[in-house]
Structures are given as C-alpha cells and as structure tokens.
Amino acid sequence: MQAEGKALVLIGDGLGDWPIEALGDRTPLEAAQRPNMNRLAAEGESGIMDPIAPGIRAGSDTAHLAMLGYDPFEVYTGRGPFEAAGIGLDVQQGDVAFRCNFATVDENMVVLDRRAGRIESGTDQLVAALNGMQIGDVTVLIKESVAHRAGMVLRGPGLGAKVTDADPHAEGAKVPTVEGSDEPSRKTARIINEFVRRSYDILKEHPVNKKREQEGLKPANIILPRGAGYAPHLGSFQGRTGLSAACIVEVGLVKGIGRYLSMDVIDVPGATGGLDTDVMAIGRAVIDALQTHDFVLCNVKGPDVAGHDNNPSAKVEIIERMDQMLGMILENIPPKTYIVLTGDHSTPCPYMDHSGDPVPVVIWGPGVRTDSVTDFGERSAARGGMGRIRGKDILNILTGFLKVQEKFGA
Amino acid sequence: MQAEGKALVLIGDGLGDWPIEALGDRTPLEAAQRPNMNRLAAEGESGIMDPIAPGIRAGSDTAHLAMLGYDPFEVYTGRGPFEAAGIGLDVQQGDVAFRCNFATVDENMVVLDRRAGRIESGTDQLVAALNGMQIGDVTVLIKESVAHRAGMVLRGPGLGAKVTDADPHAEGAKVPTVEGSDEPSRKTARIINEFVRRSYDILKEHPVNKKREQEGLKPANIILPRGAGYAPHLGSFQGRTGLSAACIVEVGLVKGIGRYLSMDVIDVPGATGGLDTDVMAIGRAVIDALQTHDFVLCNVKGPDVAGHDNNPSAKVEIIERMDQMLGMILENIPPKTYIVLTGDHSTPCPYMDHSGDPVPVVIWGPGVRTDSVTDFGERSAARGGMGRIRGKDILNILTGFLKVQEKFGA
Numbered sequence: 001m002q003a004e005g006k007a008l009v010l011i012g013d014g015l016g017d018w019p020i021e022a023l024g025d026r027t028p029l030e031a032a033q034r035p036n037m038n039r040l041a042a043e044g045e046s047g048i049m050d051p052i053a054p055g056i057r058a059g060s061d062t063a064h065l066a067m068l069g070y071d072p073f074e075v076y077t078g079r080g081p082f083e084a085a086g087i088g089l090d091v092q093q094g095d096v097a098f099r100c101n102f103a104t105v106d107e108n109m110v111v112l113d114r115r116a117g118r119i120e121s122g123t124d125q126l127v128a129a130l131n132g133m134q135i136g137d138v139t140v141l142i143k144e145s146v147a148h149r150a151g152m153v154l155r156g157p158g159l160g161a162k163v164t165d166a167d168p169h170a171e172g173a174k175v176p177t178v179e180g181s182d183e184p185s186r187k188t189a190r191i192i193n194e195f196v197r198r199s200y201d202i203l204k205e206h207p208v209n210k211k212r213e214q215e216g217l218k219p220a221n222i223i224l225p226r227g228a229g230y231a232p233h234l235g236s237f238q239g240r241t242g243l244s245a246a247c248i249v250e251v252g253l254v255k256g257i258g259r260y261l262s263m264d265v266i267d268v269p270g271a272t273g274g275l276d277t278d279v280m281a282i283g284r285a286v287i288d289a290l291q292t293h294d295f296v297l298c299n300v301k302g303p304d305v306a307g308h309d310n311n312p313s314a315k316v317e318i319i320e321r322m323d324q325m326l327g328m329i330l331e332n333i334p335p336k337t338y339i340v341l342t343g344d345h346s347t348p349c350p351y352m353d354h355s356g357d358p359v360p361v362v363i364w365g366p367g368v369r370t371d372s373v374t375d376f377g378e379r380s381a382a383r384g385g386m387g388r389i390r391g392k393d394i395l396n397i398l399t400g401f402l403k404v405q406e407k408f409g410a
Numbered sequence: 411m412q413a414e415g416k417a418l419v420l421i422g423d424g425l426g427d428w429p430i431e432a433l434g435d436r437t438p439l440e441a442a443q444r445p446n447m448n449r450l451a452a453e454g455e456s457g458i459m460d461p462i463a464p465g466i467r468a469g470s471d472t473a474h475l476a477m478l479g480y481d482p483f484e485v486y487t488g489r490g491p492f493e494a495a496g497i498g499l500d501v502q503q504g505d506v507a508f509r510c511n512f513a514t515v516d517e518n519m520v521v522l523d524r525r526a527g528r529i530e531s532g533t534d535q536l537v538a539a540l541n542g543m544q545i546g547d548v549t550v551l552i553k554e555s556v557a558h559r560a561g562m563v564l565r566g567p568g569l570g571a572k573v574t575d576a577d578p579h580a581e582g583a584k585v586p587t588v589e590g591s592d593e594p595s596r597k598t599a600r601i602i603n604e605f606v607r608r609s610y611d612i613l614k615e616h617p618v619n620k621k622r623e624q625e626g627l628k629p630a631n632i633i634l635p636r637g638a639g640y641a642p643h644l645g646s647f648q649g650r651t652g653l654s655a656a657c658i659v660e661v662g663l664v665k666g667i668g669r670y671l672s673m674d675v676i677d678v679p680g681a682t683g684g685l686d687t688d689v690m691a692i693g694r695a696v697i698d699a700l701q702t703h704d705f706v707l708c709n710v711k712g713p714d715v716a717g718h719d720n721n722p723s724a725k726v727e728i729i730e731r732m733d734q735m736l737g738m739i740l741e742n743i744p745p746k747t748y749i750v751l752t753g754d755h756s757t758p759c760p761y762m763d764h765s766g767d768p769v770p771v772v773i774w775g776p777g778v779r780t781d782s783v784t785d786f787g788e789r790s791a792a793r794g795g796m797g798r799i800r801g802k803d804i805l806n807i808l809t810g811f812l813k814v815q816e817k818f819g820a
Binding site: 055064072079387 | 524670725778780793794795796797798799800803804806807810816818820
C-alpha cells in the first residue's frame, strides 16, 4: 500500500502542565502566544491523550514507543537498548545492552572512583582498544558517551539479560562477580566477568591512562557494565507500517528509538536539546524530511527542560518559538499532510518531573472532523471531538488516514 | 518515596442514578442541595467513571478493588474471602474462604431448615465450640455473622477452591458430599466433609441447642459451607503504594477488602449502613484519619439502599446529608489534600439494582486542571475535563499527584 499523503507528529517534550498562579491560572501553553497551534485546533480535531494510561507517569521512551505503535508494557524492559542506540551503537534486536561507567580500580579490583575522576576526554581512544572484542562466540561492541559514560552491547547466540551489575555502586567496594538467574543469563554473566577482567588488563596499560597518571589524574582503567536490557524484537517502522520515516528529535533516548526502528535519524546542527535550541533549523529539517519521507517524528525537548526547572516563563517562551517553527512548517508542507501536535507527557513546572496528567492533542488534515475548539491548550482540548485517547492510538489514526492500514475484518 | 500530600476518596455507594420524572427529570444527585459537592466541581476537574468498563454492572467489592488499583478480572474469584474478612475473620492470602449457614438437620442429615429457624443469638457460643478445629494439617477458623450466617476459612498447605457446596440449597434434601474438581480442591472437599460431620456431632449436643429445643426452637445443629473462594495474593495497600491507609466504610464487604489489604479499618459508632446513619460521625472519623494516614477511603452506603428501595426522595436526602459531611471535612483537612468524590456504581431507583451506567467523578486539589463544570451531577460531570475514565485509573491518578508512583520509563 502506498501512503496517500504524509504525516508529521510534532511533540513538545513534557508539554502538558498545570494552571499556574503567576500566569493568571493559565498553563504555560495556555499563556503562550500560539497562533499557529490555535490554527490547527480551529481547523482540526482536539482531544486529550494519556501517553500510556490515565494517571501513569510516562517516560519519554515509553511514550514515544507507544506513539510509534508499540505496547511498552510488552516491549519495554529498560532504557539500555535505546540508550545504547542513542549514542550511535549499532544495537540489533536480540542483543543485550548495558550502560557502563569508566571507573578507577586498584590492583585488588577495589573501586577507588566510580567515575574515573569524571574523565572528560580520551574515552574514544580507550573504547577503541576494547571494541569488537571476541569472547567465545560473543562479540562486544562498546562506544563512549559523555564524560565517564559508555554504552555496550553483547551480540551472540543464547544470551540473557537477567544479570546483576558489575558496578558495586559504591566506592571502596570490590568489583562484584556478575551472576545470571537463568541459563542464557549465566552465559551473559560469564562473558561480562571475562570482559571486565580483560578491560582492566588492557586499559591499565593504555597510553591515555599512563598520561593521566603522569598528570596526577585517576586512570580510567576498568569498564563497569550495569542495567542490562534485552533488545526486543520490534522490526523496523517501515516494515511494519509501510511508511518511510524520519526522526528529528533532540532527546538521545528517543533518537535511540528511531535508530532502533531503522528510521532515518536526522541530526540538526543547532538543535541543542536545551532552551537555546535552534527551532527554525529543526523546522527546516522537518520541511526537508517531509519531501522525502511519508512520516516524520519531531520532538523539541525545551518544554520538558523548563518544566523540570520549574521555570514557567521559559516554558512559555520555548512554546512560542515552537509555534513560530510550526508556522514555517505550515507554509511549506506537501499537499495532503496530516499533522498531530501533542506532548509525550506532562512535566508541570510545580511538579518538576513527569506527572500522570494527560496531554492535549490535535490532529489536522483533510477529512478530519473539525470541532468547536479554537485554541490549543490542556483544557480547551479536553472539550474537543476526539475525547480522551491513548498514545498508542496515534499511529493507528494516522495509518488510517494515510490508507496504509489493513482493514480489520471484511 | 514519602507522599507529598494526602488523599481522600469519598464514595457515595450506588450514587449514580437516572433522570426521574418525579424529581423534574433530574437524578437524585442533580435534585439534591449540594453546595459542597458543587464547590469541588467548580474548583476541580470533573468526569465520568466506569467502575469496571462501560456497561458492566459492578458490585461494591469489584468496584472498590478496581479503585484501589487491582484488576478485578484478575484477582476476584468470589466474595467469600472479603466477606469473611469483613466479619472480622483473619483471612490470610492463600486461605480458602466460605460463607456458611447454621442449619437444622435430622439424624439422617436431611436439612429441615436451611436457616436454623433464623436463629438470632447464641451463634457466638456455637462457633466457639468449632473455631480452631484441626483436621489433618488444616486449621478451621469460623466466626458468626448476623442471624444464621457465618464465615469460615481453611488454612493449610495445598488447598483448592474448586469445590461444590455443602448446602443442598433446598429443604428436605440430604446434606450433599462436597466434591473437588482438581487435586488441591479434592483435599479441600475431604476437609469440608469431615468438618460438616464433626460440626453436627458437636453442635447437636451443645447447651445452646439443648436450650433451643426445650423452647421449641429449631436447633442450629450443623454448619453448611458454600461459595468457596480462594484468597488471592494481593499484598498490602501500603506495601504496594507506600501510602498509609485508613478505611472508613459502612459495607461489610468493603470493610473486608480494607482488612484484607491491611488498611486500618475504623469502625464508627452511629454508622449504621442505613438511611439513618450518622454522617457527621463518619465525617469526624475521616478528619481524624487524615491526620494520621496518607490515604483515606470513605464509603457511605445510604444512596445504594435508597436506590435498591426505589426511593428517590430518600436518596436525595442522604446525598444532602453527605454534602453536609463533606462541608465539615473541607473545613478540617490538612493542607495539600486531594479529594476524589464519586460513586462505586450506579443504583438507579427505577432499576432497583446496580446498573451498568457510569458514575460522576470529580478530583479536587493542588494543580488539578480546573474545568468549566460548576456543579456535581451525572450529566454536568460528563462535560468535564477528565472525560471518561475507569475505576482502576483513580489510584494511578492519585499516586501521581502524591508523588509516590515510579515513572514508567526514563
């Protein structure tokens, strides 16, 4: 089936909020100048959306998985695989993924510093000495992330993810022996224990560490993997939906989901993931991607940042900038483009974290049943024609409009 | 996680109703003077709630289980365990619980009266002669309830609940031999058959019965267990949510659920469960409990009684008295208290039983997205910002606001 039209899912990360006294009992969204968002509401159909289910505090990862059509209760076993994919590791379905720290140990394997003196540079050279290591029939892939962090995957037959951490989570403690709770996981444990030992043998002699020691810095002389997660078999987004898809997002974890689903993950220079991000650069990337893809997922991280910081005025401002971005997009979209505008969860400023509140949602495009709502806000959307839906409904609604969804029944 | 605030879930049992001509086509709730309920609606967020799912006729037990966060389709196998806990039996998870009648049999075990002449007193002495009986490795716990009724649990290893009743459900019939449909249940059946025989041997000689016979009354000379239910493993409410909890309810079955979940079940003198109940005494108990607990569940039974009796004016009156109770509570709550006001199901007067209609619900407290609804009623609530939720959403919404819910994802 060839898509009849295009779809853009535009996410303000952590967009939903609470009425705030300093904003005249309006939410930051309600207080923002948002003529283009309001245009979508006036011409489209509004509703509220529970990313997972009413009251459930969604993560960005579980919420995006839901909006991309997966049931996170079924497929989500932890952030590990998506985080590893997010830093650019080639995570394949069936791998076991880990978060890792570079750490400093003494010759008795006692952890002196869990963050290797918060090492700032050279970890790319250190991982190069370890990446691709073969242990039996298992290949170890490892890649540096920011500071002392790294991601790792094990690839090979018969691996499990029910293993303890190699990280003692305390300094002055010995590196623990990893244990697995079933047969595949005991295999993983043996590989990890061997890898940790070898990482020490290799890293303690590495020139980067010799130089650090000369400079009085703690050597990053061991890798401590933790938080094992099994990479679930999700297939590719295009294979499942028939839609060629691009992912223009600022959150590493969500980038990881895009890579994991074989979407085209487009990095935008100037997209910082902060309040200073270049929304117009993101908007131009969206316009370009809509020329070459059926489906574009775009996430602007700023509203979430402002929510976590309890900074309502910053949240108003980034929403206003998103609105300008939307205005530019609206002038440059292909004919028959559907736009869903929503959040992946609420991050109310007073709550300073993801809450269980629903988010407003609007769908705009040919054939949509325009309702009486004329502005885009948490409470106006609740009066919309869509009622209260869930994150997992979004993809079905869009594949229906784009005519790439098989009829269920006859 | 320490709760940031308190929560009160205030239930009018069977609160929902239908428009009634004699009330000017208003429901009893809509017809009631209810300034305090209306205040919650004006300051809070309204919606409608299906206790289980749209159209499903909920019981008080299944509805309360849902609102306390359990899926009744998973955990509910019958009222037995909760009813036994409700009369004060120490039901433990894994027990098999029964409802029992004291009955009158002749020497051939033919049932002469299934209710032992509706015996009014002395059953406490009769159960004392049976309680704690040991049969093999199984202990029998039994406690009297009102009139000819009693509750019983079997406690021991390897018991099942798939057994037939020891009650022939007809007079003139012999006490049937209980049968089990799997190996654990066959063990239960053997214990019950032995218990029933021994109950006859002991009770027929009991002074209470000797005296009844002298007075020309039917002796309560046997116990007939029926309605076996396996006590599900639910854990404690506090263990699962982190919230210390009190249960101030009038319905025995709901009291049983509270005890079963190790909530503090507070008995209120003057709370009769009828239309004559002392709502202000209940209100004072709620105010006290909110000082010492994070979470208080309160249920007033009266609206359900009036619904079953098809007595709209009595329903209006008990709702008005609940509203006065709410007014007192509102003047005496700790700061940062969330209130959910709703029903556990609808008991429309013309229907005279629990119907499948949703109930109105309002949530009130800091951060709630106030909507345009200004009165609390079945039809006004349907226009509220919450839309249509389910009973099981209530606890998630509250644990989100109280910040005791783990984020699902990152």
